[in-house]
Amino acid sequence: MHVIFAAGDFNFVQEAPAKINLALQVTGQRADGYHLLDTLVTFARHGDRLGFRASHRDEFSLSGRFSPLLADEADAGDNLVLKARDLLRQAARTAGFEAPPVHIHLEKNLPVASGIGGGSADAAATLGGLMRLWGIAPSSDTMMAIALKLGADVPMCLVSRPLIARGIGETIELLPHFPSFAMVLGNPLVSVSTPEVFSLLARKDNPALALSLQMPNDHAQWIEAIKGLRNDLEPPARTLCNEIATLSQLIETQGAVATRMSGSGATCFGLFDHLEQAKAAAASLHSLRPDWYFQATETIKGDA
Numbered sequence: 001m002h003v004i005f006a007a008g009d010f011n012f013v014q015e016a017p018a019k020i021n022l023a024l025q026v027t028g029q030r031a032d033g034y035h036l037l038d039t040l041v042t043f044a045r046h047g048d049r050l051g052f053r054a055s056h057r058d059e060f061s062l063s064g065r066f067s068p069l070l071a072d073e074a075d076a077g078d079n080l081v082l083k084a085r086d087l088l089r090q091a092a093r094t095a096g097f098e099a100p101p102v103h104i105h106l107e108k109n110l111p112v113a114s115g116i117g118g119g120s121a122d123a124a125a126t127l128g129g130l131m132r133l134w135g136i137a138p139s140s141d142t143m144m145a146i147a148l149k150l151g152a153d154v155p156m157c158l159v160s161r162p163l164i165a166r167g168i169g170e171t172i173e174l175l176p177h178f179p180s181f182a183m184v185l186g187n188p189l190v191s192v193s194t195p196e197v198f199s200l201l202a203r204k205d206n207p208a209l210a211l212s213l214q215m216p217n218d219h220a221q222w223i224e225a226i227k228g229l230r231n232d233l234e235p236p237a238r239t240l241c242n243e244i245a246t247l248s249q250l251i252e253t254q255g256a257v258a259t260r261m262s263g264s265g266a267t268c269f270g271l272f273d274h275l276e277q278a279k280a281a282a283a284s285l286h287s288l289r290p291d292w293y294f295q296a297t298e299t300i301k302g303d304a
Protein backbone atom coordinates (compact mmCIF):
# COMPACT_ATOMS: atom_id res chain seq x y z
CA MET A 1 0.00 0.00 0.00
CA HIS A 2 1.34 3.46 -0.88
CA VAL A 3 0.92 5.70 2.17
CA ILE A 4 1.14 9.49 1.88
CA PHE A 5 1.95 11.71 4.85
CA ALA A 6 -1.04 14.04 5.31
CA ALA A 7 0.60 16.58 7.61
CA GLY A 8 -2.73 18.35 8.23
CA ASP A 9 -4.07 15.23 9.99
CA PHE A 10 -1.54 15.60 12.80
CA ASN A 11 -1.46 17.93 15.84
CA PHE A 12 2.26 18.56 15.39
CA VAL A 13 4.74 18.06 12.59
CA GLN A 14 8.44 17.93 13.43
CA GLU A 15 11.33 18.05 10.95
CA ALA A 16 14.23 15.60 11.39
CA PRO A 17 17.09 17.26 9.44
CA ALA A 18 20.00 15.27 8.04
CA LYS A 19 23.16 15.65 10.14
CA ILE A 20 26.37 16.31 8.23
CA ASN A 21 29.79 15.78 9.82
CA LEU A 22 31.79 18.37 7.86
CA ALA A 23 34.90 17.06 9.62
CA LEU A 24 35.52 14.36 12.20
CA GLN A 25 38.64 13.41 14.12
CA VAL A 26 38.86 10.41 16.43
CA THR A 27 40.83 11.51 19.50
CA GLY A 28 40.66 8.50 21.81
CA GLN A 29 38.66 5.60 23.12
CA ARG A 30 36.73 5.19 26.38
CA ALA A 31 37.04 2.13 28.61
CA ASP A 32 33.62 0.95 27.37
CA GLY A 33 34.87 0.91 23.75
CA TYR A 34 33.10 4.09 22.55
CA HIS A 35 35.39 6.41 20.61
CA LEU A 36 36.06 10.03 21.54
CA LEU A 37 35.48 12.44 18.68
CA ASP A 38 35.94 16.03 17.71
CA THR A 39 33.46 16.79 14.98
CA LEU A 40 32.22 19.85 13.10
CA VAL A 41 28.55 19.32 12.37
CA THR A 42 25.82 21.11 10.47
CA PHE A 43 22.25 20.24 9.48
CA ALA A 44 20.47 20.25 6.13
CA ARG A 45 17.14 21.79 5.17
CA HIS A 46 16.28 18.27 4.03
CA GLY A 47 15.39 15.27 6.13
CA ASP A 48 12.68 13.05 7.48
CA ARG A 49 9.35 14.42 8.74
CA LEU A 50 7.30 13.17 11.64
CA GLY A 51 3.67 13.76 12.58
CA PHE A 52 2.18 13.36 16.08
CA ARG A 53 -1.47 13.09 17.12
CA ALA A 54 -3.41 11.89 20.13
CA SER A 55 -4.91 8.45 19.56
CA HIS A 56 -6.90 5.81 21.46
CA ARG A 57 -3.89 3.45 21.21
CA ASP A 58 -0.21 3.72 20.34
CA GLU A 59 0.26 3.59 16.56
CA PHE A 60 3.23 3.94 14.21
CA SER A 61 2.96 4.42 10.45
CA LEU A 62 5.58 4.91 7.76
CA SER A 63 5.82 6.50 4.34
CA GLY A 64 8.57 7.89 2.10
CA ARG A 65 11.18 6.51 -0.30
CA PHE A 66 13.17 4.59 2.33
CA SER A 67 10.30 3.40 4.56
CA PRO A 68 10.28 -0.18 3.16
CA LEU A 69 13.75 -0.70 4.67
CA LEU A 70 12.35 -0.06 8.15
CA ALA A 71 9.09 -2.00 7.97
CA ASP A 72 10.32 -5.20 9.66
CA GLU A 73 12.07 -3.36 12.48
CA ALA A 74 9.02 -1.19 13.04
CA ASP A 75 6.85 -4.31 13.36
CA ALA A 76 9.29 -5.64 15.94
CA GLY A 77 9.12 -2.36 17.90
CA ASP A 78 12.79 -1.72 17.13
CA ASN A 79 12.53 1.67 15.43
CA LEU A 80 14.38 4.46 17.21
CA VAL A 81 11.15 6.49 17.09
CA LEU A 82 9.42 3.87 19.26
CA LYS A 83 12.40 3.62 21.59
CA ALA A 84 12.39 7.42 22.02
CA ARG A 85 8.63 7.41 22.71
CA ASP A 86 8.99 4.68 25.33
CA LEU A 87 11.96 6.31 27.10
CA LEU A 88 10.20 9.69 27.26
CA ARG A 89 7.00 8.07 28.53
CA GLN A 90 9.02 6.25 31.22
CA ALA A 91 10.67 9.52 32.32
CA ALA A 92 7.23 11.20 32.46
CA ARG A 93 5.89 8.33 34.56
CA THR A 94 8.80 8.66 36.99
CA ALA A 95 7.85 12.33 37.33
CA GLY A 96 4.21 11.36 38.04
CA PHE A 97 2.65 11.96 34.59
CA GLU A 98 0.96 9.14 32.66
CA ALA A 99 1.54 10.00 28.99
CA PRO A 100 -1.49 9.10 26.81
CA PRO A 101 -1.34 6.97 23.62
CA VAL A 102 -0.10 8.59 20.46
CA HIS A 103 -0.06 7.98 16.72
CA ILE A 104 3.36 8.81 15.25
CA HIS A 105 3.96 8.92 11.51
CA LEU A 106 7.46 8.84 10.03
CA GLU A 107 8.08 10.04 6.47
CA LYS A 108 11.44 8.37 5.76
CA ASN A 109 13.23 10.46 3.15
CA LEU A 110 16.82 9.82 4.28
CA PRO A 111 18.77 6.69 3.33
CA VAL A 112 19.20 4.27 6.23
CA ALA A 113 22.55 3.54 7.95
CA SER A 114 24.16 6.20 5.82
CA GLY A 115 26.20 8.48 8.12
CA ILE A 116 23.73 11.37 8.12
CA GLY A 117 22.08 10.35 11.36
CA GLY A 118 18.60 9.62 10.03
CA GLY A 119 17.63 7.36 12.92
CA SER A 120 19.13 9.79 15.45
CA ALA A 121 17.30 12.73 13.86
CA ASP A 122 14.04 10.76 13.99
CA ALA A 123 14.61 9.93 17.67
CA ALA A 124 15.37 13.58 18.50
CA ALA A 125 12.30 14.78 16.55
CA THR A 126 10.17 12.23 18.43
CA LEU A 127 11.36 13.60 21.77
CA GLY A 128 10.60 17.16 20.59
CA GLY A 129 7.19 16.30 19.10
CA LEU A 130 6.02 14.31 22.12
CA MET A 131 7.16 16.98 24.58
CA ARG A 132 4.85 19.37 22.69
CA LEU A 133 1.97 16.90 22.38
CA TRP A 134 2.15 15.79 26.01
CA GLY A 135 2.97 19.27 27.34
CA ILE A 136 6.00 18.12 29.31
CA ALA A 137 9.48 19.61 29.70
CA PRO A 138 11.92 17.18 31.37
CA SER A 139 15.14 18.66 32.77
CA SER A 140 18.12 19.00 30.45
CA ASP A 141 19.91 16.25 32.45
CA THR A 142 16.98 13.87 31.86
CA MET A 143 16.89 14.77 28.16
CA MET A 144 20.65 14.19 27.80
CA ALA A 145 20.38 10.80 29.54
CA ILE A 146 17.50 9.73 27.26
CA ALA A 147 19.29 11.04 24.15
CA LEU A 148 22.53 9.17 24.91
CA LYS A 149 20.60 5.94 25.54
CA LEU A 150 19.21 6.28 22.02
CA GLY A 151 22.55 6.98 20.31
CA ALA A 152 25.67 9.12 20.41
CA ASP A 153 24.29 11.39 17.65
CA VAL A 154 20.95 12.07 19.35
CA PRO A 155 22.12 14.97 21.62
CA MET A 156 23.43 16.89 18.57
CA CYS A 157 20.24 16.11 16.62
CA LEU A 158 18.20 17.59 19.51
CA VAL A 159 20.12 20.83 18.88
CA SER A 160 20.02 20.63 15.05
CA ARG A 161 22.16 23.75 14.66
CA PRO A 162 25.80 24.11 13.50
CA LEU A 163 28.06 22.92 16.32
CA ILE A 164 31.25 21.25 17.38
CA ALA A 165 30.66 18.04 19.35
CA ARG A 166 33.20 16.37 21.57
CA GLY A 167 33.34 13.34 23.85
CA ILE A 168 31.08 10.81 22.16
CA GLY A 169 28.74 13.68 21.26
CA GLU A 170 27.59 14.84 24.70
CA THR A 171 29.73 18.00 24.85
CA ILE A 172 28.31 20.52 22.43
CA GLU A 173 29.58 23.96 21.44
CA LEU A 174 27.14 25.98 19.31
CA LEU A 175 28.49 28.00 16.37
CA PRO A 176 26.12 31.01 16.14
CA HIS A 177 28.06 32.68 13.31
CA PHE A 178 28.30 29.56 11.15
CA PRO A 179 27.23 30.18 7.51
CA SER A 180 24.78 28.28 5.33
CA PHE A 181 26.25 26.13 2.51
CA ALA A 182 24.79 24.90 -0.75
CA MET A 183 25.33 21.15 -0.76
CA VAL A 184 24.75 17.92 -2.61
CA LEU A 185 24.29 14.75 -0.59
CA GLY A 186 25.06 11.49 -2.38
CA ASN A 187 24.67 7.90 -1.25
CA PRO A 188 25.29 4.67 -3.22
CA LEU A 189 22.50 2.97 -1.23
CA VAL A 190 24.92 0.54 0.33
CA SER A 191 24.49 0.59 4.11
CA VAL A 192 27.67 0.84 6.18
CA SER A 193 27.84 -0.42 9.77
CA THR A 194 29.04 2.25 12.24
CA PRO A 195 30.70 -0.21 14.71
CA GLU A 196 32.48 -1.97 11.83
CA VAL A 197 33.93 1.31 10.55
CA PHE A 198 35.16 2.27 14.05
CA SER A 199 36.71 -1.19 14.48
CA LEU A 200 38.86 -0.72 11.34
CA LEU A 201 40.45 2.57 12.46
CA ALA A 202 44.22 2.53 12.12
CA ARG A 203 44.70 5.25 14.80
CA LYS A 204 42.53 6.33 17.69
CA ASP A 205 44.72 9.11 19.08
CA ASN A 206 44.42 11.84 16.47
CA PRO A 207 44.68 15.51 17.48
CA ALA A 208 41.60 17.62 18.23
CA LEU A 209 40.05 19.76 15.46
CA ALA A 210 42.37 22.70 14.88
CA LEU A 211 39.35 24.98 14.56
CA SER A 212 38.95 25.76 18.23
CA LEU A 213 42.15 27.78 18.12
CA GLN A 214 41.04 30.17 15.40
CA MET A 215 37.44 30.22 14.28
CA PRO A 216 36.94 31.42 10.67
CA ASN A 217 34.84 34.57 10.14
CA ASP A 218 32.91 34.20 6.94
CA HIS A 219 31.67 31.77 4.28
CA ALA A 220 34.90 31.80 2.21
CA GLN A 221 37.12 31.31 5.26
CA TRP A 222 34.95 28.45 6.48
CA ILE A 223 35.21 26.73 3.08
CA GLU A 224 39.00 27.02 3.24
CA ALA A 225 39.04 25.72 6.84
CA ILE A 226 36.76 22.78 5.98
CA LYS A 227 38.93 21.89 2.97
CA GLY A 228 41.90 21.57 5.34
CA LEU A 229 40.09 19.17 7.67
CA ARG A 230 39.21 15.48 7.22
CA ASN A 231 37.01 12.63 8.39
CA ASP A 232 39.05 9.94 10.14
CA LEU A 233 36.27 7.42 9.46
CA GLU A 234 36.54 7.85 5.68
CA PRO A 235 39.59 5.57 5.05
CA PRO A 236 38.12 2.58 6.97
CA ALA A 237 34.67 3.15 5.41
CA ARG A 238 36.27 3.16 1.94
CA THR A 239 37.74 -0.26 2.61
CA LEU A 240 34.25 -1.58 3.45
CA CYS A 241 32.42 0.14 0.61
CA ASN A 242 34.17 0.55 -2.76
CA GLU A 243 31.41 2.83 -4.03
CA ILE A 244 32.52 5.68 -1.73
CA ALA A 245 35.57 6.45 -3.88
CA THR A 246 33.50 6.50 -7.09
CA LEU A 247 30.77 8.59 -5.47
CA SER A 248 33.20 11.13 -4.07
CA GLN A 249 34.91 11.47 -7.46
CA LEU A 250 31.58 11.89 -9.25
CA ILE A 251 30.52 14.72 -6.92
CA GLU A 252 33.92 16.39 -7.35
CA THR A 253 33.63 16.35 -11.14
CA GLN A 254 30.38 18.35 -10.84
CA GLY A 255 32.38 21.33 -9.56
CA ALA A 256 32.10 20.89 -5.79
CA VAL A 257 34.49 23.19 -3.91
CA ALA A 258 34.96 20.50 -1.24
CA THR A 259 33.88 16.85 -1.02
CA ARG A 260 33.99 14.51 1.97
CA MET A 261 32.23 11.58 3.61
CA SER A 262 29.84 12.27 6.52
CA GLY A 263 29.88 10.27 9.79
CA SER A 264 30.61 6.60 9.27
CA GLY A 265 29.42 6.79 5.65
CA ALA A 266 28.62 6.01 3.00
CA THR A 267 26.98 9.41 2.34
CA CYS A 268 29.35 11.96 0.83
CA PHE A 269 28.64 15.65 0.53
CA GLY A 270 29.85 18.24 -1.95
CA LEU A 271 29.87 21.94 -1.08
CA PHE A 272 28.91 24.35 -3.88
CA ASP A 273 29.01 28.13 -4.16
CA HIS A 274 25.29 28.49 -4.91
CA LEU A 275 22.15 26.42 -4.48
CA GLU A 276 21.44 26.56 -8.23
CA GLN A 277 24.82 24.90 -8.89
CA ALA A 278 24.06 22.24 -6.29
CA LYS A 279 20.66 21.57 -7.88
CA ALA A 280 22.20 21.28 -11.36
CA ALA A 281 24.90 18.96 -9.99
CA ALA A 282 22.31 16.72 -8.25
CA ALA A 283 20.29 16.51 -11.47
CA SER A 284 23.31 15.55 -13.53
CA LEU A 285 24.51 13.04 -10.89
CA HIS A 286 21.04 11.51 -10.89
CA SER A 287 21.19 11.02 -14.66
CA LEU A 288 24.66 9.43 -14.34
CA ARG A 289 23.61 7.09 -11.50
CA PRO A 290 19.80 6.84 -11.35
CA ASP A 291 20.13 3.92 -8.91
CA TRP A 292 21.88 6.08 -6.25
CA TYR A 293 20.55 8.84 -3.97
CA PHE A 294 21.35 12.49 -4.69
CA GLN A 295 19.82 15.49 -3.01
CA ALA A 296 20.60 19.18 -3.34
CA THR A 297 20.02 21.19 -0.21
CA GLU A 298 21.12 24.17 1.83
CA THR A 299 22.44 23.82 5.35
CA ILE A 300 21.03 25.73 8.32
CA LYS A 301 22.82 28.93 9.43
CA GLY A 302 24.12 29.22 12.98
CA ASP A 303 21.67 31.95 13.96
CA ALA A 304 18.64 30.57 12.07
Ligand SMILES: C[C@](O)(CO)[C@H](O)COP(=O)(O)OP(=O)(O)OC[C@H]1O[C@@H](n2ccc(N)nc2=O)[C@H](O)[C@@H]1O
Pocket residue numbers: 021024033034035036037039115117120150151152153154167168169194195198263264
Ligand atom coordinates in the same frame (compact mmCIF):
# COMPACT_ATOMS: atom_id res chain seq x y z
C1 LIG B 1 29.95 8.47 13.55
C2 LIG B 1 28.92 9.39 14.15
O1 LIG B 1 27.75 9.41 13.34
C3 LIG B 1 29.49 10.81 14.17
O2 LIG B 1 28.52 11.82 14.37
C4 LIG B 1 28.53 8.97 15.55
O3 LIG B 1 29.66 8.93 16.39
C5 LIG B 1 27.79 7.64 15.59
O4 LIG B 1 26.64 7.87 16.31
P1 LIG B 1 25.43 6.81 16.35
O5 LIG B 1 25.15 6.30 14.99
O6 LIG B 1 24.32 7.50 17.10
O7 LIG B 1 26.10 5.67 17.16
P2 LIG B 1 25.49 4.70 18.28
O8 LIG B 1 24.20 4.14 17.78
O9 LIG B 1 25.54 5.38 19.60
O10 LIG B 1 26.62 3.58 18.27
C6 LIG B 1 26.67 2.52 17.38
C7 LIG B 1 27.99 1.78 17.63
O11 LIG B 1 29.06 2.52 17.03
C8 LIG B 1 30.21 2.50 17.85
N1 LIG B 1 30.54 3.86 18.28
C9 LIG B 1 29.62 4.87 18.16
C10 LIG B 1 29.94 6.15 18.55
C11 LIG B 1 31.22 6.39 19.07
N2 LIG B 1 31.58 7.62 19.46
N3 LIG B 1 32.11 5.39 19.20
C12 LIG B 1 31.79 4.12 18.80
O12 LIG B 1 32.63 3.22 18.90
C13 LIG B 1 29.89 1.58 19.02
O13 LIG B 1 30.31 0.29 18.65
C14 LIG B 1 28.38 1.63 19.08
O14 LIG B 1 27.82 0.46 19.65
Ligand SMILES: Nc1ncnc2c1ncn2[C@@H]1O[C@H](COP(=O)(O)OP(=O)(O)OP(=O)(O)O)[C@@H](O)[C@H]1O
Pocket residue numbers: 070073078079080081111112113114115116117118119120122123153194263264265
Ligand atom coordinates in the same frame (compact mmCIF):
# COMPACT_ATOMS: atom_id res chain seq x y z
N1 LIG C 1 13.96 5.68 12.31
C1 LIG C 1 15.04 5.05 11.88
N2 LIG C 1 15.70 5.50 10.79
C2 LIG C 1 16.82 4.90 10.35
N3 LIG C 1 17.36 3.82 10.93
C3 LIG C 1 16.76 3.32 12.01
C4 LIG C 1 15.59 3.92 12.53
N4 LIG C 1 15.22 3.21 13.60
C5 LIG C 1 16.11 2.22 13.75
N5 LIG C 1 17.05 2.28 12.80
C6 LIG C 1 18.23 1.38 12.70
O1 LIG C 1 19.38 2.17 13.03
C7 LIG C 1 20.48 1.88 12.17
C8 LIG C 1 21.28 3.16 11.91
O2 LIG C 1 20.49 3.99 11.11
P1 LIG C 1 20.82 5.52 10.77
O3 LIG C 1 20.14 5.81 9.48
O4 LIG C 1 20.53 6.40 11.91
O5 LIG C 1 22.38 5.40 10.58
P2 LIG C 1 23.44 6.48 10.24
O6 LIG C 1 22.88 7.43 9.22
O7 LIG C 1 24.70 5.75 9.88
O8 LIG C 1 23.62 7.23 11.57
P3 LIG C 1 24.90 7.95 12.15
O9 LIG C 1 25.29 9.03 11.20
O10 LIG C 1 24.27 8.48 13.43
O11 LIG C 1 25.93 6.88 12.35
C9 LIG C 1 19.86 1.30 10.90
O12 LIG C 1 20.64 0.23 10.45
C10 LIG C 1 18.48 0.83 11.31
O13 LIG C 1 18.48 -0.57 11.41
